[in-house]
Structure formats: C-alpha cells, structure tokens
Amino acid sequence: MKIVALCGVGIGTSAILKVNAERALERLDIEADVTAADIASVKLAAADAQVILTSSELVPSIGKTNADVIIIDNFFDLDELTAKLEIALG
Amino acid sequence: MSLPPLPLDAIDVGLHVPDWRAAVGAAGAALERSGSTAPGYTERMVGVIEEFGAYVVIAPGLALAHARPGPDVLTGGLSVVTLAEPVAFGHPHNDPVNVVLGLAVTTGDEHVHFVAELANVFNDSSIIPALAAAPDAASVRSLLGIAAPTGADASTEEHK
Numbered sequence: 001m002k003i004v005a006l007c008g009v010g011i012g013t014s015a016i017l018k019v020n021a022e023r024a025l026e027r028l029d030i031e032a033d034v035t036a037a038d039i040a041s042v043k044l045a046a047a048d049a050q051v052i053l054t055s056s057e058l059v060p061s062i063g064k065t066n067a068d069v070i071i072i073d074n075f076f077d078l079d080e081l082t083a084k085l086e087i088a089l090g
Numbered sequence: 091m092s093l094p095p096l097p098l099d100a101i102d103v104g105l106h107v108p109d110w111r112a113a114v115g116a117a118g119a120a121l122e123r124s125g126s127t128a129p130g131y132t133e134r135m136v137g138v139i140e141e142f143g144a145y146v147v148i149a150p151g152l153a154l155a156h157a158r159p160g161p162d163v164l165t166g167g168l169s170v171v172t173l174a175e176p177v178a179f180g181h182p183h184n185d186p187v188n189v190v191l192g193l194a195v196t197t198g199d200e201h202v203h204f205v206a207e208l209a210n211v212f213n214d215s216s217i218i219p220a221l222a223a224a225p226d227a228a229s230v231r232s233l234l235g236i237a238a239p240t241g242a243d244a245s246t247e248e249h250k
Contacts, residue, residue, distance in 0.1 A: 002101065007145060008139055008141065008142030008145060008146075009139055009142075009156065009157060009158045010158075010198065011153055011156055011157075011158060011159070011193070011195060011198060012154055012156040012193045012195075012205065013146060013148050013156070013201055015205040016148065016154070016205055016209050016212075017148075018091060020209055020213070021207045023209075023213075039142065041129045051135065054145075055145035055148070055181075056145075056182055056183070057142065057143035057182075058145050061142065070164070072183065073183040074150060074183075074184070075147045075148035075149055076146070076149045076209065076212040076213050076215070077149070077215070078213060084225065088155075
C-alpha cells in the first residue's frame with residue numbers, strides 16, 4: 001500500500017504530514033509506505049498510490065487521480081489522521 | 091535527533107502585524123537575523139503562499155512558513171514569531187494565525203529528523219495556545235524544549 005503526503009514544495013509540511021501519517025498507521029496496525037511529495041511531482045508519486053493526504057488548499061492542484069484524496073485540517077492531530085485513514089483504508 | 095539550536099534572536103514575541111505577509115516577513119526577518127538565511131528567502135516564503143495558498147497553516151492558529159532549499163539558505167534554521175493580534179491567511183479551517191514558524195533547510199533530506207522532532211512537540215495540542223501566550227523569547231524556547239546554542243552563538247546571546 002502506498003500513501004502520498006502532499007505539500008506545495010515538498011519540504012516541511014509534507015514531512016510533518018508523513019511523520020504523523022506513519023504514527024497514525026502504526027496505531028491502526030496498517031503497513032503502508034508513506035512518501036512526501038510536492039505539487040510538481042505528485043502525478044508521478046501518486047500514480048500507484050491508494051491515498052493522497054493533503055490540505056484542502058492544494059486539492060485543485062492535484063488534477064486527475066485514481067487515488068483517494070483525503071483532506072487533513074490539522075496536520076498534528078493524530079486522532080483526525082487516524083480516523084480519516086481508517087475510513088479510507090478500512 | 092533534535093531540533094537545531096534556536097537563538098533568542100530567531101524568536102519574536104507579541105508582534106503587531108497588519109496581515110499574513112507581514113507575519114511571514116517577520117518570520118523571515120528572524121531567520122535572517124539569526125544568520126540562517128539571506129533576504130531573498132523571505133520573499134520566496136511569501137511566494138510559496140501566493141502560489142499554493144494558505145496550506146502552510148497546518149494546524150489551528152499555526153503557520154509553518156517555508157520555501158525550497160536555495161543559495162539564500164546559509165544554514166538550516168527555525169524561527170518563531172508570535173502575534174499580539176492574530177491574522178487571517180485564508181485557510182478554511184485553521185485561521186486566524188497567531189504563531190508563525192519560519193523553516194529553512196539546505197537540502198530536502200536535512201530537515202527530516204528535526205521535522206519529526208517538531209511533530210513530537212506539536213502533537214500536544216496545548217502547545218500552540220501556550221506559545222501564543224508566552225511572555226518572552228526564553229519562554230518560547232523552553233516550551234519548545236529546544237536547547238540554547240553553544241559556543242560562539244552562546245556568547246553573543248549574553249548581550250541580550
């Protein structure tokens with residue numbers, strides 16, 4: 001399973017999202033590979049991904065994708081991340 | 091693995107700013123003051139928000155201003171600015187913002203370990219209001235659990 005954590009420039013925010021998504025997946029006992037990506041590389045990074053995690057602001061920039069796009073409001077809220085990942089992957 | 095040292099001049103407490111640009115400008119100025127970046131970096135952080143929107147507001151009240159690595163990043167660094175009156179960045183859920191972090195990294199890989207450390211600190215939801223209410227730079231640093239710089243940096247700090 002592959003999950004993409006997306007931000008505008010692939011630094012900082014996507015790394016935080018990646019770290020916390022991994023923590024949420026651990027809670028759920030789900031094995032997945034979480035990759036940080038930026039808008040410029042998302043097409044390639046998400047080509048074989050099941051899920052894209054990102055901010056609502058970036059959704060329009062993703063374009064067409066087969067992955068489920070999950071909007072995260074608070075990148076530090078492990079409860080929010082866990083609940084949304086559980087729905088998407090459960 | 092730990093956060094980079096946070097010199098007191100990389101922290102600005104209780105600033106009055108009119109809008110998000112000025113708030114990001116202050117976070118950039120703090121990075122410059124602490125020797126982490128050259129002036130162009132601040133403009134690039136503003137440019138990221140102009141291009142991609144307010145996604146940098148990653149939690150209620152908190153913006154993580156940042157841009158790609160570049161020649162204007164002299165050394166990896168972090169700055170913290172708290173605002174006397176919160177400002178809107180245009181985020182649908184997390185506005186208004188009263189704590190702005192400025193992040194500068196020299197390579198994409200460099201920041202991964204300290205971002206994990208930053209996530210540890212901010213996974214506690216009480217930290218953002220606590221930072222916003224901190225009375226001075228030393229309190230901000232101790233809330234973040236970041237060590238004071240050592241060596242040459244420490245001696246300049248004594249003059250503050």
